[in-house]
Amino acid sequence: MLVNVKLYATLRKFAPDGVEIGEAFPIEIDKATIDGVLERLRIDKEQAKIIMVNGTRITRLDYALSPNDTIVIFPPVGGG
Amino acid sequence: MNKVLRIDMENLSHKWENVKPEHQTYAGRAFTSITLSEEVDPTCHPLRAQNKIVVSPGLLAGTLAPSSGRMSVGAKSPLTGGIKEANAGGLTGTKLGSLGVRGIIIEGAPPDSEDWYSILVGKDKCEIIKTNDYAGLGLYELIGKIWKDYPTKPGIIGSGIAGQRLLKCAGVFGNNIENSDPGRYAGRGGLGAVFGSKRIVAIISDGTGGTRPAAKDQEKFDAARKVFVKSLNAHAVTGRLNDDKGEPFGGLKNYGTNVLLNILSEAGGLPTKGFSSGRFDKAAKISGEAVHDLVDRTKKKFGDKAEGKYAHSCHPGCVMACSNVVPYEDTGKMHVSPLEYESVWALGANLGISVLHDVAELNRLCNDLGLDTIEAGNTIAMFMEAGLIPYGDGPKSIELLKKAYDESSVEGKLVSSGTQTAGEALGVTRIPVVKGQALPAYDPRSIKGIGVTYATTPMGADHTAGYTVAAEILGIKGTVTDPRDLKKAELSQAFQATTAYIDSTGYCLFIAFCILDDDDGFNAMKDTVDSFLGQDIEVTSYGKDILRKEREFNKKAGFTEVDDRLPEFFRTEPLPPHNVVFDVPDEELDEVYKNM
Numbered sequence: 313m314l315v316n317v318k319l320y321a322t323l324r325k326f327a328p329d330g331v332e333i334g335e336a337f338p339i340e341i342d343k344a345t346i347d348g349v350l351e352r353l354r355i356d357k358e359q360a361k362i363i364m365v366n367g368t369r370i371t372r373l374d375y376a377l378s379p380n381d382t383i384v385i386f387p388p389v390g391g392g
Numbered sequence: 393m394n395k396v397l398r399i400d401m402e403n404l405s406h407k408w409e410n411v412k413p414e415h416q417t418y419a420g421r422a423f424t425s426i427t428l429s430e431e432v433d434p435t436c437h438p439l440r441a442q443n444k445i446v447v448s449p450g451l452l453a454g455t456l457a458p459s460s461g462r463m464s465v466g467a468k469s470p471l472t473g474g475i476k477e478a479n480a481g482g483l484t485g486t487k488l489g490s491l492g493v494r495g496i497i498i499e500g501a502p503p504d505s506e507d508w509y510s511i512l513v514g515k516d517k518c519e520i521i522k523t524n525d526y527a528g529l530g531l532y533e534l535i536g537k538i539w540k541d542y543p544t545k546p547g548i549i550g551s552g553i554a555g556q557r558l559l560k561c562a563g564v565f566g567n568n569i570e571n572s573d574p575g576r577y578a579g580r581g582g583l584g585a586v587f588g589s590k591r592i593v594a595i596i597s598d599g600t601g602g603t604r605p606a607a608k609d610q611e612k613f614d615a616a617r618k619v620f621v622k623s624l625n626a627h628a629v630t631g632r633l634n635d636d637k638g639e640p641f642g643g644l645k646n647y648g649t650n651v652l653l654n655i656l657s658e659a660g661g662l663p664t665k666g667f668s669s670g671r672f673d674k675a676a677k678i679s680g681e682a683v684h685d686l687v688d689r690t691k692k693k694f695g696d697k698a699e700g701k702y703a704h705s706c707h708p709g710c711v712m713a714c715s716n717v718v719p720y721e722d723t724g725k726m727h728v729s730p731l732e733y734e735s736v737w738a739l740g741a742n743l744g745i746s747v748l749h750d751v752a753e754l755n756r757l758c759n760d761l762g763l764d765t766i767e768a769g770n771t772i773a774m775f776m777e778a779g780l781i782p783y784g785d786g787p788k789s790i791e792l793l794k795k796a797y798d799e800s801s802v803e804g805k806l807v808s809s810g811t812q813t814a815g816e817a818l819g820v821t822r823i824p825v826v827k828g829q830a831l832p833a834y835d836p837r838s839i840k841g842i843g844v845t846y847a848t849t850p851m852g853a854d855h856t857a858g859y860t861v862a863a864e865i866l867g868i869k870g871t872v873t874d875p876r877d878l879k880k881a882e883l884s885q886a887f888q889a890t891t892a893y894i895d896s897t898g899y900c901l902f903i904a905f906c907i908l909d910d911d912d913g914f915n916a917m918k919d920t921v922d923s924f925l926g927q928d929i930e931v932t933s934y935g936k937d938i939l940r941k942e943r944e945f946n947k948k949a950g951f952t953e954v955d956d957r958l959p960e961f962f963r964t965e966p967l968p969p970h971n972v973v974f975d976v977p978d979e980e981l982d983e984v985y986k987n988m
Binding site: 318320321322324325332333334335359361362364367369384386387388389390391392 | 627628629630639640641643644646647648649650651652654655658659660675676677679680681682685714732733734855856859861862865866867868875901902905969970
């Protein structure tokens with residue numbers, strides 16, 4: 313199944329080369345959950361602190377994804 | 393031995409006083425707010441002689457505790473009409489701490505004076521100097537001149553052009569460690585104008601002969617501060633630059649506070665184009681990641697001549713180092729320092745501007761003119777809202793802000809006068825202020841808790857007063873509090889009280905990201921404060937005492953519950969993309985201070 317992913321801050325290193333900041337890139341996943349996305353991209357669960365699917369925050373790693381969903385992943389961040 | 397320096401600007405005299413016995417535990421915000429509440433008539437005109445300026449380094453400023461060199465400035469605010477504390481890093485907090493100055497209280501004003509003054513504070517000395525040659529200068533030039541006149545590399549705070557003209561957007565500037573930028577602002581509430589009203593350009597703090605403040609229990613203090621450093625360095629937000637593999641690790645060091653721009657935009661909580669959307673489709677172009685890449689790019693291109701930096705400390709001894717130096721793309725030379733999240737939002741996303749250079753230039757102009765970036769950005773938005781400048785037009789915004797140099801320009805005066813004044817003068821009805829102070833970079837419709845803080849803090853709309861965003865968006869402290877949940881009084885109150893305590897210690901508020909997540913870090917932080925004072929301070933009750941005094945001041949100044957509300961349009965205009973309004977009931981807002 314094809315989904316789109318955006319990675320920010322320290323997680324950008326897991327995106328393919330040449331992907332711009334804030335640019336979504338497509339990936340093919342076998343397991344249609346957030347877990348599946350993290351495994352496919354080799355991102356530690358602990359690093360994926362904030363996850364949004366189509367603009368809504370989700371907390372469950374077994375959240376079921378649909379084709380063409382956009383998944384946005386942030387590491388722990390803070391500022392102000 | 394700590395002393396209080398009292399300066400009377402009416403007769404240009406000063407005296408040193410002992411810290412009152414009942415004030416022994418007060419520093420920073422506790423000192424400024426409690427002194428104001430005891431000494432200033434809440435009904436006074438903020439820009440006349442009855443108001444006072446209180447400056448106080450945080451309790452641990454000058455010690456070796458990490459990231460503890462912040463300093464508070466307080467006065468009755470000309471922007472809100474209420475009590476105000478604004479704090480900043482820079483050099484002054486550390487210098488005053490090492491000089492044993494607990495606070496500076498400036499009262500009165502020179503009658504009918506055409507002259508301008510600066511105050512030189514040193515080891516057991518104070519001089520009030522006529523400095524007409526310092527007035528009217530851009531602040532980059534001024535700080536350079538002062539370091540030539542005083543080669544001991546002093547801390548400098550004071551008023552710029554805007555403050556000297558008594559305009560309400562004026563912040564209190566501060567020089568940075570390198571003295572390359574006056575951008576260490578105690579920005580909010582128009583306090584720069586209070587300096588102007590007392591005919592003061594600068595307070596110059598010469599640390600020569602200063603000593604490191606001693607803790608009551610030095611051994612315990614030293615042990616605790618070392619644990620605390622470890623805790624800060626290990627946390628993914630406040631931690632070290634790179635991990636063991638050399639990959640970027642600490643969010644603040646790598647991307648600065650502006651790491652927040654993308655996340656707030658993705659979450660639909662980034663106020664865009666005058667609070668008309670919660671998402672900015674060009675956020676990435678001006679984000680912390682974009683600044684990080686720009687710095688790396690110019691380093692590669694210009695080598696040793698490149699001046700851009702991230703992981704830059706805002707005050708001596710800061711281990712979190714969230715500041716930056718933003719370079720010009722074409723030369724690698726410094727453009728502005730710092731470029732923070734709030735400023736990038738106010739002068740970028742809020743205006744629909746996505747050219748990083750233009751945002752940096754607007755920030756540089758604010759730093760030079762003595763303007764608070766948050767208030768100035770919101771004020772420019774009023775010109776856009778009124779149709780005088782199109783949203784997204786960086787060059788026209790720069791042109792407008794440059795008019796602020798010209799004393800005869802009415803537009804220049806207006807753009808320096810704050811969001812409410814400009815909005816009303818220009819016929820705008822969507823004016824994002826609480827108690828006269830413009831909202832910062834989180835839309836309260838999609839993040840309810842921060843709306844509760846904006847509405848209820850005695851400071852006017854201020855995110856730092858009770859940063860519930862840490863729990864609602866950033867997931868600090870384990871679980872995430874749903875930003876859509878309406879029961880937020882308790883959360884906001886807890887954050888407001890803890891913040892008041894942190895603002896008094898000298899610690900940067902950003903330690904909260906670590907101490908709320910890591911109990912060892914929290915305990916070590918508290919141990920530094922307790923061992924320094926030689927007594928156990930209960931965090932929340934200390935904070936609440938300050939809040940009660942501040943609230944009481946505002947009440948006497950004429951504020952009622954009606955002032956603890958957001959502007960109407962937040963309740964009636966749905967915010968895309970989630971199409972939500974601010975629907976926290978008034979009773980919930982009133983709950984925050986009801987039983988404090």
